Amino acid sequence: MALGFLSGNAPRLDGLIERLESAEGLEDLQILIEELRDRYGVDHIVYHWVNSNGEQYGCGTYDLEWVNRYLDKGYLRVDPVVAGCYQRFHPVDWKRLDWSSKAARALMQDAIAYGIGNQGYSIPLRGPNGQFALFSLSHNCSDEEWEDFTISNRRDLILVAHYFNQKALEFEPGRTPDPAQPLSPREIEAMTLLAVGYSRAQAADTLSISEHTLRVYVESARHKLGALNTTHAVARALSRGVIVV
Template identity: 60%
Template sequence: MARKLDDLLNRLACAADLKDLQASIFGLRDAYDVEHLVYHSVKSNGAQWGALTYPPGWVDVYTAQRFQTVDPVVLSCFQGFRPVDWKHLDWSGRVARTVLGEGIAHGLGNQGFSLPIRGPSGQFALFTVNHRAGDDTWGRFTKSHLNDLLLAAHYVNERALALEGVELQPRQALSPRETDALTLLAAGRSRSQIAETLKISEHTLRVYIEGARHKLGALNTTHAVANALARGLICL
């Protein structure tokens, strides 16, 4: 699987247009052996674009009904930066049940895993895998493939932005301490807890966080954590 993913990411890097990027999404779907794989990007001006394997009928219904404004997956990912397993969301409301029921009726699987991505100039994107499976099987899949999915999401987003002419800042490696700090922030630890865990002062911790933020071209700490997660530089 690792070699296959490397081949697909190398092919993705050579994508000459959005049609090639769409083909790469189908290749990633087949590599992971899941029902569907989706990349959906929203720019700060509201313009949207996607490369996905969902049935066209479902895309038409989702768009016409403006489900993106009530979809628990979209709302949860937009509010945070951590990966979202659909089965942990609240689907008890009537509107949420309608979205999920319509999706399954149009060929979606009962399980989903979405990674929020935040790019330059307010860009927001989602990278989603969708499949039919039991909870235990799906839990094993997401746990074993999380790092690969983070990498794939990052590379797809970077290539999509490059094809649209968006200038990306060069990547810089995080130091071990910068990685530790962002990982613990992503896990929900407070700064005082992190400083105690790393046996450093909060002032020194702030230096590490600011250093990581600068390297990642992030607007703030939350953006830095989101970028690090999306790039596979840290994992939970």
């Protein structure tokens, strides 16, 4: 119940971050997150990868019962923490989010009933290919105590969250970007124009070439990217960072 570290008394995290850097699996992260919770003296710390399609990846100190309830009830789509962090870059205190909707208030009541705590602080994390994750701390205490705690520890928390996400990305399979055949400059130009909404005719005009020539580029790029159609090719080019929009 007592926050271990208030202002001017922040724990040294050096050793912990080093161990975080050398973690080799989700189990290590689980151990570290529990240790981190104890060091900070908060009720819960959770890292979770947020996927629109429900599958979860992460670790933390919430009861499994609560996690399952959260998923079953579809709270992910309602949670102001998720929605708010999705629109933000900087960490945010849960109090500052929009709890006005009925579903959100129901979620909060439910969470408190399950011992999550009345206070919370979440750090949004974003990786390549639209990856999105949250690193959250929650606790039961007064507003003043919580503010004191978050203000004095936010920088360390940003760093810890960053390293957690780095490890999660590292452990997650299927993120291996296949060695893509490089696109030629013209192909890149063509794909970029299509990605910003130009039709083939407009793109050809912009590049001062015939539409047929443009088409050759697009087709060539499509084959190089192993794409089934133009839209697919643009999507692949974007997520591989071949083009930037």
